[in-house]
Amino acid sequence: MNCKKSFFSRLTTMAALFTLTGVVSAFGAEAPAAKPAEAVSPTTVVAKVDGIDITRGDVDRATKILLQQNRMTQPLDAETSKKVEEAALNQLIAKELLYQAGKKLEIKDIDKKVAERVAQGKARFPSTAEYEKMLKEVSMNDKDVETFTREELVIDNLLDKEVSSKITVTDAEAKKFYDDNLDKFKRGEMVRASHILIGVDKDATPEAKKQAKEKAEAILKKLKGGADFAALAKDDSTCPSKARGGDLGFFGRGQMVPEFEKAAFALKPGEISDVVETQFGYHIIKVTDKKAPETVKFDEVKERIDQYLKQQKVQQAIQQYIQELRGKAKVEILTP
Template structure:
């Protein structure tokens, strides 16, 4: 069961780091608070930490900071000193955690590891449109192809450790799932919803008055055809400018707040089988046919159970990783060094 997955740029998966990004350890670890102030000049090869004798250099720290900033859509220029320090602390703790997990994971055998690493690297490289795009991505992350291979190997080793020692032993009982459901009934409240189809004659807000007039006249002509007995789905396939035309205009189920107000008001005012008049929205002119409505209800436990189990499993796995890192850190020797 894969309950963790994230991508570092488009180059490499770093699952463990993704789960550890939100742990308290990143904010509270005493060692992290002894790190040198952000912004001080140092060489990319300067050792910033040492984990059981393995050096972590400044370049790795800067790369991890880039990942955090990218993942949170933050720019270096928008950060103050306090924010920058927090990002640096989180990045350093993530690297330390990754190294601890990697060292632990190396104790487990992985068949054909080197071959699998090469296959994964090739797979990730193939996601790029061209070799030039791949090289550009490497440059942006300050990485070499050799480093990509190293990170891929580390990730496979860490992933195997998590799957084997944590995920495989993580269970969520029916009682736990039921308790979560009973304690969070409000989260399983499903609002009133409707299933409808529509025919759209497009005319956006930039359209001229004349273009809007023509679009409305076309929509009214289509409505007239429908009133004369034309098949709604067939007409939608031929005339609607919405991508839903391929499904005969079917939009599936939607709740209140998911559609623009004018469309929503018209759709929910219909009875199943009824067709609306021409409805104007920012997208143009719609003709709506209501298929069915569902009243507001609480989703039954059996329907919600699978999602609950998945959610609780993720929580347990994340805690399992955090606990294992804490244990490894206590048993090992982690040094935070000045930059």
């Protein structure tokens, strides 16, 4: 599902914009929704951007993709349907403005890059049949994919050179954001634990569960006798963490299944639990460290804050850039 959603974004050639809150609203009520699809031909022109046509079919396709992205599968009422169509048309207008501006910048080996990106997109699907099914769902074909991918590359190049590369975040801005939002950087109690899992399916027979539990109890007995936890984990655990001696690293509350979490947080560093049953089987847990609740230090989160603030600035800059392009272009909203 994730690969599909990602590819839907790419097929619109507006991946950088579709994920940015507010870009759609850059044109607001200026772009009224076209008439319902059944009332007009897909080839009917509903808008023009410097003479380039946007058709009813283009809007319908963009609308389908928006619905897919937002997982809106239920029938829409008239008002919601109108808003979705407005958003689709606004995106198409923004895309065309950016594409026309981007074509003025040279991209070396663009044909090769288009082919590579199309191939990467196809590779995200488990089979050719799944890929073709996706195309059918959004009324597209291979030629459309190639065209839209080319547009995406042109727009990405434009936004990188004209917008993103010019955006910076100062240390002072990052520190101010941190100081103003200290509540967002509080971290609850954390525990570091290792475990030995004797896996058994939750739907296994009573006899299989009994055997798995007995094996876990036998391992626990060895541990109480002084056996090395990491060595037994490597030998007997069915969890991939066995390669690390059962180490799961640090985790907070809500990250593990309830039974496991309750047992882990009840232990002190160095202590080993009794056999704990979860949906995955039977665990023996050893807590190796704990961290008390704390506020994460600025240096630990500075990079993430920088990325977040830059994204916010890029969103605003793209909106402003599109408005500037629109001010120089001739955009016509037509009534079919």
